Amino acid sequence: MPAAEIVISDMTGPDVARVIEIEKLSFTHKWSLNDFTSEVLNPDSICKMACLGDGRAIAIGYICVRMMVDEAHILRLAVHPAFRQRRVGSLLVKYIKDEVLRDFKGKIILEVRMSNMAAIRLYDSLGFKNLYIRRHYYAGPEEDAIVMAFDLDNRGWPIGESFQSCPSEHRCL
Numbered sequence: 436m437p438a439a440e441i442v443i444s445d446m447t448g449p450d451v452a453r454v455i456e457i458e459k460l461s462f463t464h465k466w467s468l469n470d471f472t473s474e475v476l477n478p479d480s481i482c483k484m485a486c487l488g489d490g491r492a493i494a495i496g497y498i499c500v501r502m503m504v505d506e507a508h509i510l511r512l513a514v515h516p517a518f519r520q521r522r523v524g525s526l527l528v529k530y531i532k533d534e535v536l537r538d539f540k541g542k543i544i545l546e547v548r549m550s551n552m553a554a555i556r557l558y559d560s561l562g563f564k565n566l567y568i569r570r571h572y573y574a575g576p577e578e579d580a581i582v583m584a585f586d587l588d589n590r591g592w593p594i595g596e597s598f599q600s601c602p603s604e605h606r607c608l
């Protein structure tokens with residue numbers, strides 16, 4: 436799928452219904468229509484959607500980021516199952532990191548389920564590092580979270596630690 440076919444734009448209220456369809460296919464603990472609507476309306480949030488073609492006819496992925504002083508917190512990232520492993524997720528994260536937050540000073544931070552190797556590898560491949568384990572962070576099913584971060588000040592970390600070497604419950608960096 437050529438990158439030119441994918442258009443990233445602001446998620447707006449009317450888009451939420453389409454985003455919800457991807458959400459249902461992507462998470463066990465799902466955001467509701469109200470969750471997305473309030474995020475889209477929140478002035479501290481950045482919600483972007485990836486669509487096929489200029490007409491934005493087919494929504495294939497989205498990302499929601501909440502700005503908190505010196506942190507940009509990725510709250511949601513998902514790609515429609517039919518379009519996974521074609522770099523759409525990477526494109527959305529890179530767009531936030533390199534375009535939207537180009538001049539932002541601080542860190543991008545996120546939580547990810549320990550078992551979610553697809554997401555962990557994606558963030559890893561973009562230079563995110565694991566910070567620490569947050570025990571019992573997720574419900575339905577219960578699971579620990581890895582907290583990962585990307586330092587926008589340094590555009591990466593001076594000394595990297597690989598995911599495998601992170602000792603549980605201790606900070607790696």
Ligand SMILES: CC(C)(COP(=O)(O)OP(=O)(O)OC[C@H]1O[C@@H](n2cnc3c(N)ncnc32)[C@H](O)[C@@H]1OP(=O)(O)O)[C@@H](O)C(=O)NCCC(=O)NCCS
Nearest residue numbers: 461512513514519520521522523524525547553554556557
């Ligand atoms: C996680 C998710 C967003 C990845 O989106 P994607 O568009 O498929 O990812 P990409 O194609 O950009 O993959 C980038 C890298 O991630 C890794 N990756 C992606 N999917 C993978 C999979 N199923 N298994 C193993 N590695 C995977 C690969 O290292 C890949 O690099 P490569 O193409 O060079 O091998 C997608 O699987 C998804 O929507 N999952 C459900 C929701 C979710 O878990 N969101 C993240 C919450 S933190």
